[in-house]
Amino acid sequence: MPTFPIYLDNNATTRTDPRVVDAMLPYFSEIYGNAASQSHAFGWAAATAVSTARAQVAELIGADPREIVWTSGATESDNLAIKGVMELFPDPGSHFITAVTEHQAVLDTAKHLEQTGRRVTYLSVDSFGQISLDALRAALTPETVLVSLMMGNNEIGTLQPVAEIGALCREHGVLFHSDATQCIGKMPVSMETLPIDLMSLTAHKMYGPKGVGALYVRRRAPRVRLTAQMDGGGHERGMRSGTLNVPGIVGFGKAAQICQNELADEQPKLVFLRDRLIGRILETIEGTRLNGHPTERLPHNANIAFEGLEADALLAGLPEVALSTGSACSSEAVSPSHVLSAIGLGSLARSSVRFGLSRDTTEEEVDWVVSKLGEVAGRLHRLK
Numbered sequence: 001m002p003t004f005p006i007y008l009d010n011n012a013t014t015r016t017d018p019r020v021v022d023a024m025l026p027y028f029s030e031i032y033g034n035a036a037s038q039s040h041a042f043g044w045a046a047a048t049a050v051s052t053a054r055a056q057v058a059e060l061i062g063a064d065p066r067e068i069v070w071t072s073g074a075t076e077s078d079n080l081a082i083k084g085v086m087e088l089f090p091d092p093g094s095h096f097i098t099a100v101t102e103h104q105a106v107l108d109t110a111k112h113l114e115q116t117g118r119r120v121t122y123l124s125v126d127s128f129g130q131i132s133l134d135a136l137r138a139a140l141t142p143e144t145v146l147v148s149l150m151m152g153n154n155e156i157g158t159l160q161p162v163a164e165i166g167a168l169c170r171e172h173g174v175l176f177h178s179d180a181t182q183c184i185g186k187m188p189v190s191m192e193t194l195p196i197d198l199m200s201l202t203a204h205k206m207y208g209p210k211g212v213g214a215l216y217v218r219r220r221a222p223r224v225r226l227t228a229q230m231d232g233g234g235h236e237r238g239m240r241s242g243t244l245n246v247p248g249i250v251g252f253g254k255a256a257q258i259c260q261n262e263l264a265d266e267q268p269k270l271v272f273l274r275d276r277l278i279g280r281i282l283e284t285i286e287g288t289r290l291n292g293h294p295t296e297r298l299p300h301n302a303n304i305a306f307e308g309l310e311a312d313a314l315l316a317g318l319p320e321v322a323l324s325t326g327s328a329c330s331s332e333a334v335s336p337s338h339v340l341s342a343i344g345l346g347s348l349a350r351s352s353v354r355f356g357l358s359r360d361t362t363e364e365e366v367d368w369v370v371s372k373l374g375e376v377a378g379r380l381h382r383l384k
Contacts, residue, residue, distance in 0.1 A: 002365045009322045010356035011154055011182060011301055017207040023254035024209065027247040035244045036235065046246045053253025060256040062190030063216055069236045070249055073213035074181040075105040077200035080215055080240060081177045082109045084226030085146045092117030095143040099123040099131050100342045103179055106148055128293040129158035129343050133168060140172045151180040155326055155339040155354060156292030157301030166195030175224060181205050185259035186300055187267055191216060197224050208255030212248030266359050270299040273357050273366050278302050280370040285377050291340065291352055302355040305348040309380050314353060317376035321369055324354045
């Protein structure tokens with residue numbers, strides 16, 4: 001029997017790796033200086049730790065350390081990227097493109113742009129959750145400033161063709177931002193080869209601490225400029241003021257280093273467990289279907305619809321397992337997931353469960369969950 005409870009909500013957040021915690025601890029009570037204090041050893045030690053972490057995160061994504069801007073998380077990174085670029089173009093006619101399945105951090109920022117007079121295009125997606133490159137091409141205009149499309153969807157796991165999207169944006173002289181929160185640390189991502197100009201990431205989705213994130217800002221070909229969204233001190237080369245969260249940043253760096261060293265072994269394991277989970281559910285539980293793309297998907301995500309059943313009822317029958325019915329960032333919403341609705345699920349949007357795997361997930365846990373899920377689903381079907 002596996003150890004309970006079983007945590008399968010790793011798209012919402014991951015367990016902080018104990019090695020990350022160990023790396024962070026000295027920076028709370030021993031090396032506690034402000035990284036901006038450059039007149040004494042305490043500040044120098046903090047600044048050195050921040051520089052080391054910046055290099056570790058940069059190495060993980062194939063970037064220059066100077067292209068890493070610290071933030072409080074991916075939501076702030078999304079806001080800084082989108083508002084920071086669009087505000088460089090005060091013309092109300094400036095144009096922004098995104099997709100209907102984006103994270104709320106992007107969609108709500110797009111609404112803010114509309115309120116300030118910018119024009120926004122929301123691309124639709126197909127039944128797998130991917131945008132059409134032809135539709136993107138048709139949406140681009142001479143007034144288009146920025147395109148923002150996430151790399152991997154946080155709910156259904158579908159990967160967007162970011163290399164092709166970036167190439168199309170380059171062709172039209174448009175900047176491309178991607179929220180890669182769910183991808184970093186789970187699959188190889190390199191800014192040396194991907195035509196992405198700005199990219200959001202966060203520590204707590206890759207076994208690091210909550211409350212610390214980063215924005216990748218390309219320095220050359222093209223050099224990206226941003227309007228700061230927080231004033232006061234000119235930290236992070238004027239792009240993001242505020243005292244740096246040194247312990248969190250150290251943890252982010254350590255988490256990145258671990259992912260860099262172990263990704264080659266972890267990714268195949270996650271894919272194996274994901275495919276085992278999906279295959280066994282579809283084979284053994286009646287009325288189930290996979291949401292999202294069958295192959296172009298995150299290695300650690302599965303989203304399954306259970307026809308004729310309420311997802312909340314399924315979760316209530318599995319108190320030993322941490323699962324979710326959608327994005328944790330909008331978990332209090334009573335309406336169906338906007339992502340599941342956008343791919344045309346209709347009533348099945350309320351019948352879908354998201355499974356998120358991690359480096360800690362075991363084959364035994366997967367098999368137990370599938371077996372238990374089958375029992376609960378069978379009981380609910382008989383009660384109908």
